[in-house]
Structures are given as C-alpha cells and as structure tokens.
Amino acid sequence: MFKLPPLNAIRAFEATARHLSFTKAADELSVTPAALSHQVKGLEDFLGIQLFVRKTRAIELTEAGRRCFPGIHAGFQQVHDSIAQLRKQDDDRLVVIGCGPGFAAKWLAPRLYRFLESYPEIDARVAPSLRTADFAGDGVHVSIRFGDGNFPDMHVDPLVEDFVMPLCSQRYLDENGPFETAEDLRDKTLIHDDSLEFNANAPTWSVWFAAQGVEVKNPGRGMHFTHADHALDAALDGAGIVLGRRVLSARDRKFGQLVAPIDFTLSTGRSFYLVCPKKNLKQPNVAAFRSWILDEMDHFKAIY
Incomplete structure (x- = not known):
C-alpha cells in the first residue's frame, strides 16, 4: 500500500483548486498565501506531479490536477456532511443559553437544575459573557439580555x-x-x-x-x-x-x-429580557426553555 501525502497538503490543494486562487483559499483556511503555496508545492513534490500551472496573475489546474480534484473534493464533502450529522444529533438535545456572568452565577445557575428535571431529554449549556451574543457565530440559541427592551428583529419576552x-x-x-x-x-x-x-x-x-x-x-x-x-x-x-x-x-x-x-x-431603568431570533422559537429546545423561564420568573417576581 502506498503512503498518503499529509492531510493538510491535500486540504490546501482542494481549497486552491476550488477557488483557483491561493489568496481566497488561504483566507478560507486561515493561513497566509505563502504558507498555502508551500503546502501545495510540497504535495506536488511528494507526488512528483505538477498540479497547477502558475501564471502571472492566475493559476490553472493541469491535466493531472483536473483528474484528481473531483474525487478529493467529494471526499472532503463527505467528511463535512458526516460531521454536520454528528453536530445535528447533538443540537437535537442541546440548548445554549447566553447571558451576563452575574445573571449566570447569581440567578440562573442555582435554578437551572429545575429546567433539567422538567426536560431530562435536553442538555443545557450556559455561555456567560459581557459581550452581546452573536446568534449566528457563537452557537447561542437563546439569550438573557439586560437593557431597555429594544432588540430589533428579535423575539423578545420581558422577564423582570x-x-x-x-x-x-x-x-x-x-x-x-x-x-x-x-x-x-x-x-x-x-x-x-x-x-x-x-x-x-x-x-x-x-x-x-x-x-x-x-x-x-x-x-x-x-x-x-x-x-x-x-x-x-x-x-x-x-x-x-x-x-x-x-x-x-x-x-x-x-x-x-x-x-x-x-x-x-x-x-x-432596565430589565432582563429573553431574546432570540424569531426562527429559533421553532426549535423544541428553545421553546421548552422559554416556557420554563417565563414560568420560573412568574414565581420569582412574586417573592423577590
């Protein structure tokens, strides 16, 4: 059995061939264009085959590069799809809650066990931060925010x-x-x-x-x-x-x-609010957490 080249080098080739640009591929992989070019050159030396024709302002795949790209691209796509399926299985039972560190430590943490007792099929992850949750990039499903209630384009429930x-x-x-x-x-x-x-x-x-x-x-x-x-x-x-x-x-x-x-x-002059993108309310785990915290807050406001 022949020895496979380094995975990073194959990944560099796949991204470069897909973009036909060292710069764009380097941005995608978070490396410098020079480092990416070095990885591709290392793959060519390993294989003893030229994969790209390097021109002044562009690059093109050689015949050998064109032959091997579809299979390599399909392989990486299968890996991506398999990982996505694993994450989807985790997401099906996970709710990630963003909130301030003070609210997490003093209010949410001592009570969260009651949510888990009511919904044992759901795993809860608290992500405390002073920075406003970025629902798209942080993986947060729902957030407890402290402010004046002005959260444009979001679903908002006043809490207390x-x-x-x-x-x-x-x-x-x-x-x-x-x-x-x-x-x-x-x-x-x-x-x-x-x-x-x-x-x-x-x-x-x-x-x-x-x-x-x-x-x-x-x-x-x-x-x-x-x-x-x-x-x-x-x-x-x-x-x-x-x-x-x-x-x-x-x-x-x-x-x-x-x-x-x-x-x-x-x-x-400020209150706590439950905030999330409107589409997130369709997720059963988010809907369950919303139902729980609204009920929990009703009991809390009666005595606090």
Missing part, C-alpha cells in the same frame, strides 16, 4: 425589572450598625457595582444618597467591580456595603446572607 439597594452581610451590620438613616452610611466602606456603566442614567451611590437628601463629598470612594456578582461577593465577605442589584441578590437575601441596612431602592 431590576432595582438597586444597599446590601451588606449580617456580620458587617452587627459590627458597624445599626443604620437608621442614609446619613449613617455616609462614612462607611462603599462597594460599587460598575456593571451598569453602559447606562448613563444608572443609579450610583451618588444618585442614591442624593435621593435621600444626603450630601457626600466623595461618593466614588471605595471598591469598584465591573462584574455584579463580584461586587455582591465582596459584600458577602463583609468588605462593606454594596449598592447591589435586587434581582441578582435575591438568593443571598432569601437565606439571610445579605441584608438591607436601609430599605430604599432605586430602579435601574
């Missing part, structure tokens, strides 16, 4: 509005309290959740104190976190008082790990 409120650990309150008015917080260690900075009107400590009629000389002092869950975790450890997100802190408040030293909330 979010608010901010002062929160600290019970230990911090015991050691530094009691706190009866907003003025009592003025000189305490403040924790800042900067995850709302994308919203110019987002409530900050400065806005919260002003709404209480309290003047603070340097309301930006203290610790700043770009992730909401990190800010909440700092408060859980007794580092200070966070102006925390009500939705994301609900579980910690439920179990008494975070408490509100002053019960005064401000709206973020």
Whole structure:
C-alpha cells in the first residue's frame, strides 16, 4: 500500500483548486498565501506531479490536477456532511443559553437544575459573557439580555425589572450598625457595582444618597467591580456595603446572607429580557426553555 501525502497538503490543494486562487483559499483556511503555496508545492513534490500551472496573475489546474480534484473534493464533502450529522444529533438535545456572568452565577445557575428535571431529554449549556451574543457565530440559541427592551428583529419576552439597594452581610451590620438613616452610611466602606456603566442614567451611590437628601463629598470612594456578582461577593465577605442589584441578590437575601441596612431602592431603568431570533422559537429546545423561564420568573417576581 502506498503512503498518503499529509492531510493538510491535500486540504490546501482542494481549497486552491476550488477557488483557483491561493489568496481566497488561504483566507478560507486561515493561513497566509505563502504558507498555502508551500503546502501545495510540497504535495506536488511528494507526488512528483505538477498540479497547477502558475501564471502571472492566475493559476490553472493541469491535466493531472483536473483528474484528481473531483474525487478529493467529494471526499472532503463527505467528511463535512458526516460531521454536520454528528453536530445535528447533538443540537437535537442541546440548548445554549447566553447571558451576563452575574445573571449566570447569581440567578440562573442555582435554578437551572429545575429546567433539567422538567426536560431530562435536553442538555443545557450556559455561555456567560459581557459581550452581546452573536446568534449566528457563537452557537447561542437563546439569550438573557439586560437593557431597555429594544432588540430589533428579535423575539423578545420581558422577564423582570431590576432595582438597586444597599446590601451588606449580617456580620458587617452587627459590627458597624445599626443604620437608621442614609446619613449613617455616609462614612462607611462603599462597594460599587460598575456593571451598569453602559447606562448613563444608572443609579450610583451618588444618585442614591442624593435621593435621600444626603450630601457626600466623595461618593466614588471605595471598591469598584465591573462584574455584579463580584461586587455582591465582596459584600458577602463583609468588605462593606454594596449598592447591589435586587434581582441578582435575591438568593443571598432569601437565606439571610445579605441584608438591607436601609430599605430604599432605586430602579435601574432596565430589565432582563429573553431574546432570540424569531426562527429559533421553532426549535423544541428553545421553546421548552422559554416556557420554563417565563414560568420560573412568574414565581420569582412574586417573592423577590
């Protein structure tokens, strides 16, 4: 049995012959034209046959190249189709959920097991990111987004509005309290959740104190976190008082790990939404997740 040439070289030939361009083939395979040309030349040396006629501004297949291209192209197409079938089998039981890291850690992860119990035939994959999900390129089927509800050309379900409120650990309150008015917080260690900075009107400590009629000389002092869950975790450890997100802190408040030293909330002016391309709703796994989270949110809003 004769020895086959390297697979990368055969792949380089197939792409080059299909495009009749080293540049286009190189773009497709994410290599430089020079590297691609080197692979093709290596294949020709291996076979002892010239596969392309190289002209000044173009290339053409030789007779040998024309004879072997159809079979090689068909082989790669069969490999592609076989892999696509495997992925389709996985897709039939998978739903990929995009959301922010804070929502994933503080809200979705502790509850997702209930979805899997209701739909044991579905596998759920959470893809947390601060970047807006690209449904076409990221493989995300459905996304939980935080914003004003303006998501053009998408199916959108409103889930829950979010608010901010002062929160600290019970230990911090015991050691530094009691706190009866907003003025009592003025000189305490403040924790800042900067995850709302994308919203110019987002409530900050400065806005919260002003709404209480309290003047603070340097309301930006203290610790700043770009992730909401990190800010909440700092408060859980007794580092200070966070102006925390009500939705994301609900579980910690439920179990008494975070408490509100002053019960005064401000709206973020934003809500969580279920968002996906309209065509995705036809996928049974997406439809199942949508049904589950809408029901889960109805129960959650009644107590949060």
